[in-house]
Amino acid sequence: MDKVTSKVRAFYETYPYPPGGTVDCDGYHARLLLSYIERSAGAGEKLHVLEAGCGRALNLRAAARLQPDIDFTGIDINRVAIREAQQAASSEGLTHLRFAEGNLLEASSIPPMDGGYDLILSYGVIHHLSDPLKGLIHLQENLATQGVIALMVDGSFGRQPLDRYRDVLTMLEGMEETASSSLVRARALAHVAEHTLFKGNCWQGTADVDEVEFVDRCLHVHENSYDMDSLKQLLEAAGLRFIRWLEPADWSIDHLLEEPSLRQLLSQQDAFQRFRLIERLSYRPKLTFVAAKQAVDSRHELSMADIAQTTFCHSPQVKMVSQESGGSSYQLRLQAPFEPEALCEQQVLALSELSSSQLSGNQIANRLAESGCSHDAVFSVLYELEARELIYRPNTVFSEVTQ
Numbered sequence: 001m002d003k004v005t006s007k008v009r010a011f012y013e014t015y016p017y018p019p020g021g022t023v024d025c026d027g028y029h030a031r032l033l034l035s036y037i038e039r040s041a042g043a044g045e046k047l048h049v050l051e052a053g054c055g056r057a058l059n060l061r062a063a064a065r066l067q068p069d070i071d072f073t074g075i076d077i078n079r080v081a082i083r084e085a086q087q088a089a090s091s092e093g094l095t096h097l098r099f100a101e102g103n104l105l106e107a108s109s110i111p112p113m114d115g116g117y118d119l120i121l122s123y124g125v126i127h128h129l130s131d132p133l134k135g136l137i138h139l140q141e142n143l144a145t146q147g148v149i150a151l152m153v154d155g156s157f158g159r160q161p162l163d164r165y166r167d168v169l170t171m172l173e174g175m176e177e178t179a180s181s182s183l184v185r186a187r188a189l190a191h192v193a194e195h196t197l198f199k200g201n202c203w204q205g206t207a208d209v210d211e212v213e214f215v216d217r218c219l220h221v222h223e224n225s226y227d228m229d230s231l232k233q234l235l236e237a238a239g240l241r242f243i244r245w246l247e248p249a250d251w252s253i254d255h256l257l258e259e260p261s262l263r264q265l266l267s268q269q270d271a272f273q274r275f276r277l278i279e280r281l282s283y284r285p286k287l288t289f290v291a292a293k294q295a296v297d298s299r300h301e302l303s304m305a306d307i308a309q310t311t312f313c314h315s316p317q318v319k320m321v322s323q324e325s326g327g328s329s330y331q332l333r334l335q336a337p338f339e340p341e342a343l344c345e346q347q348v349l350a351l352s353e354l355s356s357s358q359l360s361g362n363q364i365a366n367r368l369a370e371s372g373c374s375h376d377a378v379f380s381v382l383y384e385l386e387a388r389e390l391i392y393r394p395n396t397v398f399s400e401v402t403q
């Protein structure tokens with residue numbers, strides 16, 4: 001193990017991540033993530049998921065509870081976190097979830113999987129590696145040909161306030177301090193930054209976050225961060241291609257640039273150039289996205305002509321939330337809750353009742369015909385719901401299929 005990795009391990013063994021007991025990432029749904037790419041029917045029927053750098057595995061354990069027919073593996077260099085995760089998983093009876101101590105920088109310490117893993121998750125890890133490219137190449141080599149990799153790396157533009165804060169701390173203290181010896185001064189300085197560097201942006205509140213979160217943000221021993229250009233370079237060098245953001249709404253600025261001449265200029269930019277604009281115009285501290293091997297394509301757009309035969313599933317990221325008035329509305333990931341529009345209402349409700357089952361467009365239309373909806377109306381609603389990501393088109397085998 002190289003010196004930087006040993007330091008990173010010692011840091012995380014003192015402050016195992018994530019803190020607390022709550023799940024904080026809605027990006028562990030294997031079938032949903034796999035639906036973002038073109039994948040031939042029947043590829044890898046039993047799904048295998050690896051989380052590289054799972055830490056205490058709060059998110060991974062939650063994912064395993066929700067997806068009992070999928071095989072999960074978590075690895076981390078942090079022996080303390082792995083031990084805790086292992087104990088928790090076995091006391092929860094999660095026999096399809098295993099853990100191993102593993103270093104992304106040593107290919108031989110990644111548990112091998114026949115045909116590769118269908119999904120590899122690695123959130124908040126690559127930017128802490130002494131050699132990020134090497135680690136990412138190892139993950140790419142362990143990915144199935146038709147698999148996806150979901151990554152989160154720090155965004156350099158979004159981190160600027162935190163980097164400036166860290167510069168000041170280093171100017172005051174020098175480089176020698178450890179996270180624990182620096183903690184009191186670092187908190188005090190963060191309270192100052194609340195009125196200056198962190199004011200009004202995504203770092204507001206940092207001074208008061210829990211200790212593990214605080215040291216992870218403010219006193220880390222080794223981290224890189226990425227902008228669009230360096231991220232593109234990293235992915236290409238690792239043999240990967242960008243498929244999509246996990247939260248595409250974060251990467252749209254159409255609503256910000258309403259002035260017609262700005263809109264006109266914006267419409268002339270390609271997607272990558274738009275992302276470069278957005279990272280400069282706003283704070284995006286985390287770059288969370290899905291990538292795949294270079295030969296793999298993003299899923300084709302749904303066509304109206306195909307809807308009858310296409311299979312749909314309710315998105316696991318849509319939740320029903322009750323309102324104070326007693327009615328219910330829906331929420332997709334972290335976006336604002338919305339009430340189904342009149343036209344969509346019955347269909348959304350009917351689909352929510354399907355939950356983890358899957359039905360073709362025709363089957364859904366036949367069901368809804370009883371309530372007076374024409375096939376055409378149902379098909380256009382399905383088209384719209386898919387575009388809004390409230391339903392999705394699975395391209396993997398499900399254990400339960402509703403006829």
Ligand SMILES: C[S@@+](CC[C@H](N)C(=O)[O-])C[C@H]1O[C@@H](n2cnc3c(N)ncnc32)[C@H](O)[C@@H]1O
Nearest residue numbers: 012017018053054055076077078103104123124
């Ligand atoms: C910020 S935490 C993220 C934990 C988890 N992915 C999450 O999102 O909650 C980073 C994790 O990466 C692990 N890590 C850092 N370098 C690693 C390496 N070379 N190999 C494996 N894990 C590593 C750390 O031990 C730590 O648990």
